[in-house]
Each structure stands twice: as C-alpha cells, then as structure tokens.
Amino acid sequence: MNGKSVVLIDDSEDYTTLLKSKLKREGFTVKVFHQSEEAFQFVLRNHSEIDLIIIDLMMPKLSGLEFLSTLKDHKEKPKFKICVLSGKNDLLEIEAAFKLGASEYFLKSENIDVLAEKIYEFMEIVNHPSPDQSKEFISLLEITNVIHDFQLVKYDENNVTFYSREELPIHSTIQINSEKLKKYKKTAKPINCIVDNCEILDEKVLITCQYLD
Template sequence: MMRPKKILLVDDNDDYQKLLSKNLTKDGFIIETANNGLQALDVLKEGNFTPDLLLIDLMMPEMSGLELLKKLKDNKSTHKSKFVMLTAKNNIKEITQAFELGASEYLLKTDNLIVMLEKIYEICEIEHTVRANRKNDFISILEVTNVIHDFKVISYDDNTLTLITEQELPLHATIKVNNKKIKTLKNTHYPVACEVQECRIEDDGIKVICTFLDQAA
C-alpha cells in the first residue's frame, strides 16, 4: 500500500486554507499548514515534516511565495519536494519567476474544488478519481475566499440577490458577497452567504440569481 502523500499548504487566507486542507485530508493526504513563508520555514526547520508537495500562495504578507521559494532552493528538507504555486490571477511575470525558482506547476484559486483536487492528484502522480460530487461539495474556490471582484450587484431585496459575473457558478453553491450595501441590509460586518438558484447567459455577462441564507458567511 502506498504511503499517504504529505502536503504543506502555505496560504494566509484562513477560509481557503481550511477548505482545501479539509478536503485533502478527506482524500487521504497528510496536511500541515502555515499562514506565511516564515511559518512554513519554521515547520520545515523542526524536521518532523518532510512534504512531498508544497502548495504556496504567491501573495502573502511578511514573506511572499516567491521569497519563500528562494529560501527553499537549497533546503535539504525539500530537495525532493514539488513546489506548486497558488494564484488568484494569471500574472505571467510572477509565474515565470516561480518556474525559474523551481516551481513545477501553478494552480488558479478560481478553479472549482473538484478540479483543484484532481490536479493535485495528477501532480502527486496518484491514479485516483476524487469523490463523487455531493450537494454543497462542488463549489468554486472563489466563493470561499471573499474575492468577488468580478461580481457586479444588479439588484437585491430582503430575500434575493441578482449578480452579473464573468463565470458560471454551480446551482445550489453557497457564495459569499462582500458588498457594503448588502452587509448593511443584513446588519452584519461580515460577507453575507447566499445560495445560487439560477444561472443564465445574458448579453453583458452571466446573470446569477441567489437567495440569502439565514446566517452570515
């Protein structure tokens, strides 16, 4: 039986980190996490965790993903590890720098969760089909990072929200809306959760109709 693969996930977004590590753990990986490059170096310095794969966010405070790669270039504890960068945007310059520093691949945070897991299995050279979709399991990573820059609020009332987006969202997925007027409507300081009920192509983009959930995101 093949030993479980070890992954060090380095990302400063708590929601994203928890979602990805939870699902990777469900799929049999052994996961350690760090909120920035300095914490990642501390995990590796202890010598108790030798990762097969490091998933490293490009944009982080204190020490960026590129700076961490530079530090790890001659690190004995990771000389057999694979480095994969996580990025919210296709920044060719930064991605090129990452490859020059030893990264073997990059993954977009906007990929949906199932696609993300499949890519990680492929990178780890594991022949495996990820879990079948279950309700609320197939969601876009974009939906849990509160990064909703490509969403335009069209209309809303106490129960329903209509958005124009650039990408289609799965029906019944839960998204978080970080919009000042919506947060005021729901009397909260936090992003507001709603469920996708309808998604259709319009002339100016993809129209998404959602209903608000009871709890704030």
C-alpha cells in the same frame, strides 16, 4: 488514505479551511500555515516527510517568491513537489516561480473539486476515492460541480438553507435534488435556486438560496 503529506501556506483562513477540508477527505494529511516564515522553519525540519508544498504567492512579510528563493539557496535539495497559488494569472510572476523550483500553479478562483483533481494528476496518484453516488445532490450549473453530502437546515415557500461541504459563489445557479424538498415543492424534478448567502462556519458552509421555480 493515499499517504501523501501536504504543507499548505496561505494567509487566508477561509481558503485554507476549505482546501484543507477537501484534501483531508481525499486522503491527504495537511499542515496549514498562515505565516510563510513559520512554514519555512517547519519545512527545513521536516523536509524528508513532505510530499507537496502549496504556497500562495501573495504572502505578507516573506512572499511566495521569496520563500522559494530562500528554499532554493538552501544546501539540501528537497524531494517534495511545489505548487504555487495565485489570485491572478500573472505570467511573469508564475514564470519566476517556476525558475525558483515550482512545477505547477493553481488559480485561487478555480473550483475546489477541480483543484483536487489537478493535485491528484500532479502527484501521479492513480487510485483516489470515488465520489459518493447518493441520489441526493446539489449541482452547481455554471461549472457542473456536484456536491453529495449536504444537509437541509430549513425551507419555506421562498427560501431554502442547507449545510454544504463547499463554498458556493453568491448569485450562482444551482439545482437541489432532495426527496424531502421535492415533496415539499410537489415536483419530481430537482429544484432550481440562486445562492443568496454563503457563510463559513468551522468546517461547514451555510448556504441560503432563493427558489427560481
């Protein structure tokens, strides 16, 4: 555990589920809010115990910029760091967020693993958990992302279904290095597939793929 406390504010339940799950595995404690007004009251009450706030700029009612503006007007200067999430690379909006106290921004399109690494760098955490070195893995070829803890559900001559700890983009190309699947396909090489469907179930993600080989 790295002992860092994160407040995550975003109205997208799917996104917060994925990011919270990733950060918890990396040792953070995470409090999620889907309403920025509720989050603001929590921050005022618990500001001394918070290390990082991550807030989406596009929030209903109280937007991310309005949240930061109201927070800046508060008498007590916070000690925590603030990152903003943006679905688009709007430089004017990001610049406005920086002027209101944010010191980093992340694009929501960024891969979750990459985002976690940026958070470690931003928080100046030197020692963080090393990745699982399991021989079985899934590699997302387009962005060289590797997933170690996956679980095969079923497979046949056309498709393979598995649980993953992360969402994979539809139509993305992956390689599955599974001894069980390689034995079934009678090959010693990882299996090339294309993602057909991605369904979020609680803290798991159910992926269905079609073989390319």
